Amino acid sequence: MNCIKCGISVPENQVFCDTCLADMEKYPVKPDVTVVLPQRKEAVVSKKKSRKRTIPPEEQLRRVKSRLRLAHLTLAVVFICFLLVAAMLLKYLQG
Ligand SMILES: [Zn+2]
Incomplete structure (x- = not known):
């Protein structure tokens, strides 16, 4: 499992990494605000697939x-x- 915010590897039962959780704690998002997640780099698996x-x-x-x-x-x-x-x-x- 990877953090859905920054993509870093996190334990199985966790959605965000500790850094992102701490970050979000500092800047809480109001309930009616749309959050756009940053584009993550292509996963290693798909990279291998697209390789010539x-x-x-x-x-x-x-x-x-x-x-x-x-x-x-x-x-x-x-x-x-x-x-x-x-x-x-x-x-x-x-x-
Ligand atoms: Zn993160």
């Missing part, structure tokens, strides 16, 4: 190859377009 998993080399190679194929295809399409434009321009210039 390592990709096996075969998969990396496959991805690079497919990306390279796409690049080649794009280049070919651009080149064909260029040839078409050039041919049309030549035809136009020749009358």
